[in-house]
Amino acid sequence: SILVLGSVNVDITSYGARLPAPGETVHAESYAIALGGKGANQAVAAARLGGDAKLAGRTGTDAFGQMARDWLARTGVDTGPLWQDPDHPTGIASIGVSRDGENAITVVGGANMAIGAEDVARLDSAFASAKVLLLQLETPLAAGLAAAGKMRAAGGMTVLDPAPAPRAPFGSEVWRAVDAMTPNETETEALTGLRPTDSASAARAASILIERGLRIAVIKMGAGGVYWRAPEGEGHLPAMHVTAIDTVAAGDCFNGGLAFALARGDSLPEALRIANACGALATTRRGASDAAPTLAEVESLLKS
Numbered sequence: 001s002i003l004v005l006g007s008v009n010v011d012i013t014s015y016g017a018r019l020p021a022p023g024e025t026v027h028a029e030s031y032a033i034a035l036g037g038k039g040a041n042q043a044v045a046a047a048r049l050g051g052d053a054k055l056a057g058r059t060g061t062d063a064f065g066q067m068a069r070d071w072l073a074r075t076g077v078d079t080g081p082l083w084q085d086p087d088h089p090t091g092i093a094s095i096g097v098s099r100d101g102e103n104a105i106t107v108v109g110g111a112n113m114a115i116g117a118e119d120v121a122r123l124d125s126a127f128a129s130a131k132v133l134l135l136q137l138e139t140p141l142a143a144g145l146a147a148a149g150k151m152r153a154a155g156g157m158t159v160l161d162p163a164p165a166p167r168a169p170f171g172s173e174v175w176r177a178v179d180a181m182t183p184n185e186t187e188t189e190a191l192t193g194l195r196p197t198d199s200a201s202a203a204r205a206a207s208i209l210i211e212r213g214l215r216i217a218v219i220k221m222g223a224g225g226v227y228w229r230a231p232e233g234e235g236h237l238p239a240m241h242v243t244a245i246d247t248v249a250a251g252d253c254f255n256g257g258l259a260f261a262l263a264r265g266d267s268l269p270e271a272l273r274i275a276n277a278c279g280a281l282a283t284t285r286r287g288a289s290d291a292a293p294t295l296a297e298v299e300s301l302l303k304s
């Protein structure tokens with residue numbers, strides 16, 4: 001199975017003519033409420049493909065927490081390890097989108113930021129059955145690293161999506177604790193100082209990540225596809241040809257797909273082909289977790 005330790009948010013998006021200036025109130029035209037948070041998005045992406053995905057983390061005991069749990073359960077994500085925290089509110093993202101496509105986002109981490117050692121301790125039985133642990137940076141990293149240690153001891157691997165981009169360099173313990181990292185272009189630049197604009201610059205950035213002690217570097221390059229480097233080799237996979245309309249959560253669908261394929265025993269190059277197709281399909285649909293493809297859709301894109 002796939003174990004995700006990460007964030008759960010309720011995204012509240014309002015669509016109006018323009019964004020408000022500080023101190024101003026504007027009337028927008030419509031709004032949408034959806035499940036978000038990188039942890040939830042990645043778990044949903046793995047479950048949509050048919051993976052046995054468990055999501056660990058926290059919501060509050062409030063109505064938004066119940067909404068998020070219902071959404072997750074409906075997509076088949078196992079919310080057993082998702083703790084209901086009586087002391088913190090469910091995380092929310094308050095998103096404004098203007099007619100010209102500009103956005104302004106405020107995230108309140110709430111219960112997500114309270115994740116700690118107790119959450120990892122509660123997970124004990126989950127490590128025995130999990131093959132892949134997925135982490136991101138919307139929840140406290142210390143708990144993620146503790147989970148990575150347990151995952152390795154149980155014989156599984158950990159993939160850290162360093163998103164949102166870290167503000168301070170990772171210590172050496174981070175590079176050693178996780179098996180793979182999957183930075184996008186911005187995150188690669190934050191980690192290495194190099195912007196991966198083509199396969200030569202991506203190869204240089206990947207080498208820097210490997211020199212720090214990482215085993216598998218996977219650089220997500222948007223419409224440029226993905227560059228990877230690992231003990232079994234390295235290479236560039238061009239992006240699949242699709243009509244991209246909304247790139248929100250492409251990276252999360254990529255990571256969910258990567259974990260799904262690795263957990264079922266695919267080789268790394270094969271798992272990256274699946275992930276690359278998942279990321280591409282996610283850009284053809286609006287929304288975050290709503291944009292995740294099924295395995296049939298992935299297989300049909302890979303055959304085309």
Ligand code: ADP
Binds near residue numbers: 220242275277280283
């Ligand atoms: P993030 O969403 O984290 O910023 P990217 O934008 O790099 O990540 O997208 C993740 C992956 O999704 C890419 O590596 C690629 O596989 C796929 N992808 C993203 N944008 C496109 C696109 N325009 N066409 C095809 N595939 C895409």
